[in-house]
Amino acid sequence: MSDLADSIRAALRSAADPSRAPGQQAYMKSSMPFLGVRLPDVRRLTRAAAKAAGVATAAGLRDAARELWDSASYREERYAAMALLGVDGASADQAVVPLIEHMVRTGRWWDYTDELSHRLAGLHDREPAVTAELVRRWSTDEDMWVRRIAIISQLGRRDRVDLDVLAEVIQSNLADREFFVRKAIGWALRECARVHPEWVRTYTQTHELSPLSRREALKHL
Structure with a gap:
């Protein structure tokens, strides 16, 4: 597991609000549970973790995103995976397309x-x-x-x-x-x-x- 993925998981769990989670899950009709983190906070925490980790390459960001997505236990982890694709050139060219397609086909x-x-x-x-x-x-x-x-x-x-x-x-x-x-x-x-x-x-x-x-x-x- 990558350090970046681990730090994002930890940040999301620290920000969890269990009182919000059931409502979020019901609204999204999700079989995957929520932690209760607001989407703007997911994005903010993800950007901060990526900056702190100093991941220098687009490929490294995509790898962390794929790890977060495929191993997610909570929906916010998948939101964070998508947020990583908006960081520092991770989606600068067609190299990101297979990952986008994977997320669409498996997220459904x-x-x-x-x-x-x-x-x-x-x-x-x-x-x-x-x-x-x-x-x-x-x-x-x-x-x-x-x-x-x-x-x-x-x-x-x-x-x-x-x-x-x-x-x-x-x-x-x-x-x-x-x-x-x-x-x-x-x-x-x-x-x-x-x-x-x-x-x-x-x-x-x-x-x-x-x-x-x-x-x-x-x-x-």
């Missing part, structure tokens, strides 16, 4: 998938062509969580959103009946509408969206 829930989408958004900026091809491929995957992260992978990019890529990953999922996929389509379009309102209006008028996706897409228009 919206809180994990949505948090990890931020790492893909960064890759869209740094390596647009390769990342576009990745999400196109993921948009037709058998795993709905992999499809969901492909759909929401550009959240937060605002005027940098690649509209062609967004349209392609949505098109592959228009007929999907899964709630979390339909919600993702609406969410991605709603966020896009903040910068490209006319594009989203036209898209919703010319494509057969589910009622949920359409309602979400047009919420602020």
